Amino acid sequence: MALSKETVLEALKRVALPGGGDPVTQGFVHALAVEAGVVRFVLEGAPGPALEALRPALEAAVRALPGVESVTVVVPAGPPRGLGSGPKIGGHPAPQAGPLPVAGVRHVIAVGSGKGGVGKSTVSANLAVALARAGKRVGLLDADIYGPSQPRMMGVSRRPSSPDGKTIVPLQAHGVTLMSIGLMLKEDEAVIWRGPMLMGALQQMLGQVQWDAYGPLDVLIIDLPPGTGDIQLSLCQKTELDGAIVVSTPQDIAMLDAKKAIDMFRRLNTPVLGLIENMSTYVCPNCGHEAHLFGHGGVETEAARLGLPFLGALPLDLEVRLAGDAGTPVAAGEGAPAQAYAAIARQLIASGAV
Numbered sequence: 001m002a003l004s005k006e007t008v009l010e011a012l013k014r015v016a017l018p019g020g021g022d023p024v025t026q027g028f029v030h031a032l033a034v035e036a037g038v039v040r041f042v043l044e045g046a047p048g049p050a051l052e053a054l055r056p057a058l059e060a061a062v063r064a065l066p067g068v069e070s071v072t073v074v075v076p077a078g079p080p081r082g083l084g085s086g087p088k089i090g091g092h093p094a095p096q097a098g099p100l101p102v103a104g105v106r107h108v109i110a111v112g113s114g115k116g117g118v119g120k121s122t123v124s125a126n127l128a129v130a131l132a133r134a135g136k137r138v139g140l141l142d143a144d145i146y147g148p149s150q151p152r153m154m155g156v157s158r159r160p161s162s163p164d165g166k167t168i169v170p171l172q173a174h175g176v177t178l179m180s181i182g183l184m185l186k187e188d189e190a191v192i193w194r195g196p197m198l199m200g201a202l203q204q205m206l207g208q209v210q211w212d213a214y215g216p217l218d219v220l221i222i223d224l225p226p227g228t229g230d231i232q233l234s235l236c237q238k239t240e241l242d243g244a245i246v247v248s249t250p251q252d253i254a255m256l257d258a259k260k261a262i263d264m265f266r267r268l269n270t271p272v273l274g275l276i277e278n279m280s281t282y283v284c285p286n287c288g289h290e291a292h293l294f295g296h297g298g299v300e301t302e303a304a305r306l307g308l309p310f311l312g313a314l315p316l317d318l319e320v321r322l323a324g325d326a327g328t329p330v331a332a333g334e335g336a337p338a339q340a341y342a343a344i345a346r347q348l349i350a351s352g353a354v
Helices: 003-013 048-063 121-133 152-153 195-208 230-236 252-267 299-307 318-326 334-352
Strands: 027-037 040-043 072-076 105-112 138-142 172-175 176-180 217-223 243-248 272-277 310-314
Touching: 003 027, 003 048, 027 195, 027 252, 040 195, 048 072, 048 138, 048 252, 072 195, 105 121, 105 230, 121 138, 121 152, 121 176, 121 217, 121 318, 121 334, 138 152, 152 272, 152 318, 176 310, 195 230, 243 252, 252 272, 272 299, 272 334, 299 310, 310 334
Parallel strands: 040 072, 105 217, 105 243, 138 176, 138 217, 243 272, 272 310
Antiparallel strands: 027 040, 172 176
16 A cells, blocks of 8 residues: 555554553644655644653554655644643643753854845854854754755755764754754755644754754854744744844845844844844945945944844855855855954854853
């Protein structure tokens, strides 16, 4: 019989729960996806420890099916959905008291923007490298799960190891400890997940990655997806953040969305550490003429109006794009773009944010 959602569900039904019944009938299996031999689903609806105990048996049942290449079972942290009604395994879990720290990390800083296309991921990668060159122990978490680009920009493609099957050992590149969902997938493979799977993946990358595998980190930079959606909300509510940096290009349209990101962080009680103006200036490599293709100074003006620090302006430079495509962030070298990132890194260090 060909591998399908139906065959996977039938296999899961054959796993007995301690109190009777099976995980499918009891409603614990959510967001099941079966694609080209890859099976993924969320296990939710009962206390996390009880579901973690079931995970090995469920994975084994699915792996035994013909055509299965890999199985990913996500057990979200925190209380299950529908707490107070429906089937349970064991007693009621205690709800998470509040945001939790990331083990092995001193400071956690999110890099966000209200929209895509402003270079947020490029800024995250280069800022992480600049901080590492300034002597800090730095981690970089690619939380843009639908569009993970950090593996390409940081020049890594090897799958992280997991010696015990639970803890993930992150990779290192350019002096930065790195984790991305993109390291677990083929480069051209789309992530087609619903909200619970998305939140589970984020929680696993924060809580099950050994961020201090190469020594305790001074700072973890989190590259957020565009907008003000589930990932941002979950991160701010469940993780102790020292603050956020908002990236925008100078034009008014980009700042409209950047202000929404600022408002989101403020409403979620996350301090905004400052604003960065990306693609601020273009210098012609032939004649040296300086042009402002997207305007200039708009982010600095808005930072002053909002009473927020302006961390710096970054140039629009062909070398930035070439370096990112080649897997060596421009901040790892010399020249004007590298110096601009180094200046922002020094400012963050001097402020005590890192």
